[in-house]
Amino acid sequence: MDTTYADIQAEARLDIAVEFITRRAIDCPDGRVHRLLVADQNGTEFAILTTPDSDPIRDLKTGATHRITSLLGATPPDATETTDATCPNCGGALRPGTVADAAGPTVAEAATELGLDARIGIIDNATTIRRVRPGTTTVDDWTPMHDDDDGRVAAPDYVCTDCRRHTASQHHHDAPEADHALDEFVENVSPAPATSDMASPETVGLAAGGAKDVTNFRENVIDGYTPQPEAISDEGLFYDYHFETGERTDSDSLFAPRYAAAVTEHPISGKTEQYLSVGLDSTLSVADFERPRLDLVAVLDVSGSMTSPFDAYYYDEHGRKREAEPDASTKLAAATQSLCALTQQLHPDDRLGVVLYNHRAHVAKPLRDVGTTDMPAIRRHIRDITADGSTNLADGFEAAVDMLADHTGNPRDEQRVVFLTDMIPNTGATGDSELTELFADAAANGIHTTFVGMGLDANAELADTLSGIRGANHYFVHSAQEFKQRLGDEFAYMVSPLVYDLDLELRTDGYQIASVHGSPSADAATGDLMHVGTLFPSAKQDGEARGGVVLVRLEETRADADLELVASWTERNGSDHTEHVTVEIPDDPETFAHDGIRKAVALARYARELRAWSRDVHERADATGGIDDWLLGDARGDHERESVPLTVPQQSASRFVQLHDYLADEMDAVGDDTLQQELDLLDILGWEAPTAGAEVPNE
Structure with missing residues (x-):
């Protein structure tokens, strides 16, 4: 920290390291002020005054170095410098105001009593001071977020020398004429701060980017809400399970895809469906896997909205905001605890930066290597964060990108932004296309993003859209403790994309792609091309890869045709790979190459039914609401979601009964008892008697 006394400017804040010399207490009518005499690193001595509402000054030691963050610069008031105008409150003389006045009357009085006439520093409730222990080499480089853009504190125009009232210049002239009386004044108020199982038999598995769970969907159902349909994406659901990927093939590349086919009747419609699975495996051994060095900006x-309860909707009943109840677990509390847990996964040579954002972005911690950062202090600051204001997600991201843009390290290092948010932007760039372009441009320059969604009302649709970008993934947090456990299990996998731009092209006129399950880029599939933007490493269990499958539902366009495929991809080191494959499709129904594809088919059908139900309920809720054209000042924006009560129409209830029976049979067939959680979810939905003849939902 090279800042010196010469850098102190009135109304501005700065960080400075000083040597403590002496302290003196001054009792004023409105409280006690401490005057600290300190010296900067050049030996220049100067005075610092503390406001009564600042943190108690403890642990000061003569001759020791102390690091002060957000010290406010000020010029002491001069009581002899008065104007011709008089105070409208008491008729007393007015003098020009200073920042010392803005900090409080006690500070101004103490400065006058001490006869201070040179620039001073002020420690207020936005300032922190910490002693630098001998031998300590770490830095606490946290800067609190203030209500204004740069932490500046404006001085009042004038102050009454008698009653100490503040007044603005526009309310008086040089002479105290009656028609220019000072009829308004500002009270003296100091501004407040704004506040895996990693064991593997041989190699690391792989899983598609995008969603890494369906927690938001499950928790909405448990709490009595109808979830957003995007909250149960196939790749998120697949990541809850381990999949057999098929026989290993010889490969010189890191990615070793495996292909399998199945033919099976849909349990509700009775239609015969054909599937192709791409087993996601690698040739990288667990022992050889090492996550890259990280430049990470949280x-x-x-x-x-982050102050609202974790298990409720902030925007509800036509856009009215729901405030947190006392002692309620809030989204912010979960986010700060999760961020603290995340910082504990970093290595000394990783670099960490922190950006806070509401209607604007604030760099709370510049990018610095963890080894020289006082991480316990940083975590204390994180736990002290408060929230207010609107949500400019784009500003927060751009501030993070600006920090990472100066990266000059090894090109193999990973540059990653980790967002902790409820994904409800309502100011700045809010359109899906605008935000997608913003994140995609950064990804093209090697800056990848992880989204950590907070709360039941987290916008699953926006998270699903953005996490399909190259190198991106997203998680929904149910509890900070659960997320902490998950970080310990798989943080290295979460931040280490290994494969990009996996394309699977059908080189035959006998089949075409009907749908893709297990990729956030599924909607980009054409009749003969499947695309997966990113593959991340994943843990294995008994040789099965967590989330290790992408499933393709096929449509046969010509009988007896061979299924010819061309797969191509790019690996993290920049190398490109292509392979040609022929896959034989079985003739008989209920034929599966292995249990991995059978489990994937069952889960894809399950997710498809739940999305269809959720979409139907939300569309009905929108349609039955009529048109409300009354304009409210805080009406919902595009990403602000109202809750929809848990509702199961008769048609959906009937399908769920059949789905439950089918899923129970498949659980027994593949021998995976963890599928019981899906049966339990169907139990919560509470089915009614089945109705025959319903059509399978299109997707």
């Missing part, structure tokens, strides 16, 4: 949402 971007924390500190907007008003």
